[in-house]
Amino acid sequence: MAWKTIGQSSSIDRISRAVSLDRLSHAYLICGMDGIGKVTFARDIAKVANCLEMPSSSGPCGSCNQCIRIDSNNHTDVFIYDVKKDLDGVGRTSTMVTIDQLREDFLKQVHRKPYEGRTRIFIIASIESMRSEQSNILLKTLEEPPDDIVIILLARDASNLLSTIVSRCQVFNLEPVDELEILEYLNECGLGADVPIREIARLSRGRPEWAYQAAINPEILHMWEDKLNQFMGCLTDSLEQRFKLSRDLSTQFFRDRDEVYEFLDTAMTWTRDVLLSGSGRKGEIVNISQKEQVHEFSRMLSTTDILNILRLIRITFDHLKKNVTPSLVLDNLMLNLPVATSIN
Ligand SMILES: [Zn+2]
Helix, strand or coil: CCCCCCCCCCHHEEEEEEEHCCCCCEEEEEECCCCCHHHHHHHHHEEEEEEECCCCCCCCCCHHHHHHHHCCCCCEEEEEEEEECCCCCCCCCCEEECHHHHHHHHHCCCCCCCCCCCCEEEEEEEEHHHHHHHHHHHHHHCCCCCCCEEEEEEEEEEEHHHHHHCCCEEEEEEECCCHHHHHHHHHHHCCCCCCCCHHHHCCCCCCCCHHHHHHCCCCHHHHHHHHHHHHHHHHHHHHHHHHHHHHHHHHHHCCCCCHHHHHHHHHHHHHHHHHHHHCHHHHCCCCHHHHHHHHHHHCCCCEEEEEEEEHHHHHHHHHHHHCCCCHHHHHCCCCCCCCCCCCC
């Protein structure tokens, strides 16, 4: 058994069944949060479609020439394109392409016969960043797929995609992975003893790839700490400071809205920790290394304040997703956040 996908047992069962019936589809759409393991799952499909040993539905062998070459990204029939950016390292081995390059390369490659394997695999990430006219590049191929190919599209969720694309694919929705399963996975990765894997597993919110990246790249945890400090700071800051943060965040929103969502997520998780800490459930908090500060804030904020913060963050999320002007939404958050005052 050599599935590299962490968790996702029902999706793996579905692929296993298709393989045992020799009925892999020509097109799959894999949906899920960044860092949840979409590329890993797509690569697992590439392996079952090409593995030389495939004895049963128990997964690719992981040790034949085909599996090894796919795992090391050297297989000449497996293409990974990403039209957006390297998302938390999820697409770290993909070829970053512009839409024009994708059109040219994909359309050229898709009609060639497999060179070294049984099936040519085209994995295309960040499909949601394509505009509808650009998606037409794919549509025609999805309508009449050549033999011996499998196209695997990756997206956060299917709701923003053209229904004509979604309807031509078998859809997999990857689910957040259990914290213990992520912990076990990190344990098996042979990381240094100083890596805080328990905290990373909690912070990952069910995303094993994110967890792995955070474990091997200290910069990711530094960025998370920066966000925490910004948020804790603004709870005690003057209005002037808060509005400065609001301006910074709205500027950032136009550059990379995911960064702002990540800030809000971090704030939300931390605020929940404050609530847990205040009600004597310190063992459950996510931001383990911050537990002293979390506890301090649980003494500075009333339960009503904490619930209010959670509500405000949810509203902020909601409004940003609905395209309300970011500066208005963020100013409103800053204006209404309660002020943490020293020990009451
Ligand atoms: Zn194999």
